[in-house]
Amino acid sequence: MFNSTVIKRAITRSRFQSIRLNSTVKLTKDSYPNVARANYAKLTDEHIAKFQEILSSNQLITDKDELLNYNEDWMKKYRGESQLLLKPKTTEEVSEIIKYASEQNLAVVPQGGNTGLVGGSVPVFDEIILSLAGLNKFRSFDSTSGILKVDSGVILENADNFLKEQGYIFPLDLGAKGSCHVGGVVATNAGGLRLLRYGSLHGSVLGLEVVLPNGEIVSSINALRKDNTGYDLKQLFIGSEGTLGVITGVSILCPPRPKSFNVAFLGVESYDKVKETFVKAKAELGEILSAFELMDHNSQVLTKNHLKTSHPLEEEHPFYILIETSGSNNTHDMEKLEAFLENAFESETISDGVIAQDETQIKTLWNWRESIPESSQIGGGVYKYDVSIPLDDLYELTNAARERLIEADLLGEGKPVIDAVGYGHVGDGNLHLNVAVRHYDKAVEKCLEPFVYEWVSGKNGSISAEHGLGFQKKNYIGYSKSEAEIKLIKQLKGLYDPKAILNPYKYV
Numbered sequence: 001m002f003n004s005t006v007i008k009r010a011i012t013r014s015r016f017q018s019i020r021l022n023s024t025v026k027l028t029k030d031s032y033p034n035v036a037r038a039n040y041a042k043l044t045d046e047h048i049a050k051f052q053e054i055l056s057s058n059q060l061i062t063d064k065d066e067l068l069n070y071n072e073d074w075m076k077k078y079r080g081e082s083q084l085l086l087k088p089k090t091t092e093e094v095s096e097i098i099k100y101a102s103e104q105n106l107a108v109v110p111q112g113g114n115t116g117l118v119g120g121s122v123p124v125f126d127e128i129i130l131s132l133a134g135l136n137k138f139r140s141f142d143s144t145s146g147i148l149k150v151d152s153g154v155i156l157e158n159a160d161n162f163l164k165e166q167g168y169i170f171p172l173d174l175g176a177k178g179s180c181h182v183g184g185v186v187a188t189n190a191g192g193l194r195l196l197r198y199g200s201l202h203g204s205v206l207g208l209e210v211v212l213p214n215g216e217i218v219s220s221i222n223a224l225r226k227d228n229t230g231y232d233l234k235q236l237f238i239g240s241e242g243t244l245g246v247i248t249g250v251s252i253l254c255p256p257r258p259k260s261f262n263v264a265f266l267g268v269e270s271y272d273k274v275k276e277t278f279v280k281a282k283a284e285l286g287e288i289l290s291a292f293e294l295m296d297h298n299s300q301v302l303t304k305n306h307l308k309t310s311h312p313l314e315e316e317h318p319f320y321i322l323i324e325t326s327g328s329n330n331t332h333d334m335e336k337l338e339a340f341l342e343n344a345f346e347s348e349t350i351s352d353g354v355i356a357q358d359e360t361q362i363k364t365l366w367n368w369r370e371s372i373p374e375s376s377q378i379g380g381g382v383y384k385y386d387v388s389i390p391l392d393d394l395y396e397l398t399n400a401a402r403e404r405l406i407e408a409d410l411l412g413e414g415k416p417v418i419d420a421v422g423y424g425h426v427g428d429g430n431l432h433l434n435v436a437v438r439h440y441d442k443a444v445e446k447c448l449e450p451f452v453y454e455w456v457s458g459k460n461g462s463i464s465a466e467h468g469l470g471f472q473k474k475n476y477i478g479y480s481k482s483e484a485e486i487k488l489i490k491q492l493k494g495l496y497d498p499k500a501i502l503n504p505y506k507y508v
């Protein structure tokens with residue numbers, strides 16, 4: 001019989017930023033000595049005085065210790081040495097800052113919640129950090145159409161909580177929701193946990209307000225669902241990772257919030273059975289399927305070590321799946337889910353599982369999935385590969401990487417690598433290969449790069465499914481884009497940002 005165990009403890013989500021007074025993170029310029037500082041101006045007292053005319057004193061940070069949290073990335077892999085953080089509160093302030101930076105040839109890194117996972121949100125050298133955290137106003141919500149307009153610095157979870165009160169839901173959800181910004185997720189074109197249901201931000205973002213690298217404000221924020229007047233320019237900024245303009249406002253189409261959510265956490269004996277379960281879930285759960293997440297055994301071992309609590313399933317399995325359904329009628333949805341699970345259990349597609357019985361248990365089950373990134377990072381560091389691969393070969397990359405690390409004698413007790421874990425959004429053909437390490441180590445990096453990118457390219461996949469290219473993958477774009485495409489990307493960058501002041505050393 002299917003086991004509906006009651007889960008007793010919920011674990012609260014952690015926020016990622018806290019004030020610290022020193023850093024053990026190596027400077028990016030020392031870890032990657034082949035990258036040279038370009039010919040940008042160096043920050044002077046005169047520049048700071050001008051920024052003080054634009055902003056009030058509490059919107060400028062020059063204190064070294066306070067700057068630490070903004071100079072370092074979430075993975076503790078990259079660290080810049082910016083001497084200035086600017087926190088504008090309005091689009092006009094952003095515009096004045098960028099206009100002056102452009103005139104003075106000062107490089108600028110736009111930063112949202114600093115939860116990005118490719119080193120794109122922090123400076124490489126001494127670029128000025130432009131935090132969008134002060135642009136945090138809700139502009140409007142139309143309860144007939146579901147269109148929300150917000151400043152780009154609104155935290156994703158705050159946007160969703162606001163929508164919840166209106167009976168709507170933000171069409172994107174991810175583990176970093178408590179820290180990442182609406183503008184940040186748009187700038188990275190984040191995918192998240194429910195892309196399967198709500199699609200990509202390229203579809204749901206209706207309009208953007210952007211400050212161009214010369215300071216000009218371009219607004220398509222008064223967006224309509226349909227507007228075929230020429231090029232759809234906003235699409236270029238979605239996923240541009242702060243290299244083409246600073247997003248200051250977002251208008252997004254939000255769906256009604258489902259009235260009923262159900263979550264099942266399942267144990268599965270092979271990757272082939274994961275695929276079988278996915279096919280069955282799509283066929284039998286149909287319109288109520290809203291997430292289908294894969295976690296391998298090792299990802300759950302790391303998470304258990306981190307959460308220090310009992311796993312939802314008593315027995316261990318090679319693979320685990322989290323299935324979420326959401327719909328409008330709980331009795332109907334639960335009946336459908338239970339019938340699907342009974343069927344999958346009887347045909348031995350799945351071998352174990354639990355269904356959450358209330359909201360607390362739903363959160364607890366999700367926590368075993370959402371805590372994997374943090375659990376893989378806390379041992380000392382993590383090499384992250386976020387790739388799209390056709391479903392037949394999706395998980396195989398994890399085995400290939402592990403074997404390669406073992407052959408190179410880099411994995412195991414007393415070695416740099418703790419383990420290689422695989423998890424991700426099966427519904428989107430997106431695997432996250434995380435190599436958890438005790439410390440960052442060039443030998444590990446050389447063992448995995450470009451190996452992983454070559455492997456993915458060999459399967460006609462993409463070297464970035466959702467996190468972007470940032471600093472980490474800037475030299476590897478050729479594995480996923482043709483020369484003609486790269487030429488066009490460079491031409492567009494030259495057109496929008498001729499002085500290349502926005503987010504240099506990344507992406508383009």
Ligand code: FAD
Pocket residue numbers: 074109110111112113114115116117120121122132152173174175176179180181182183184185186187188189190191192193241242243245246247248373374466467470503
């Ligand atoms: P930042 O990290 O600050 O910046 C990211 C990039 O966008 C940088 O290049 C920056 O320059 C640029 N940028 C930020 N704001 C702006 C702006 N207003 N204008 C122009 N450029 C800007 N990603 C997924 O796709 N799916 C997931 O499921 C997912 N889960 C995550 C879970 C955890 C625990 C963590 C830590 C990260 C996760 N991510 C995921 C990574 C993801 O990219 C970020 O969480 C999010 O999209 C970045 O938002 P942010 O506000 O933190 O942006």
Ligand code: MLT
Pocket residue numbers: 117175192370372373384386424432466
């Ligand atoms: C996730 O799906 O959890 C994220 O994209 C974050 C990660 O890969 O670490």
Ligand code: ZN
Pocket residue numbers: 191192424425432466
């Ligand atoms: Zn993801």
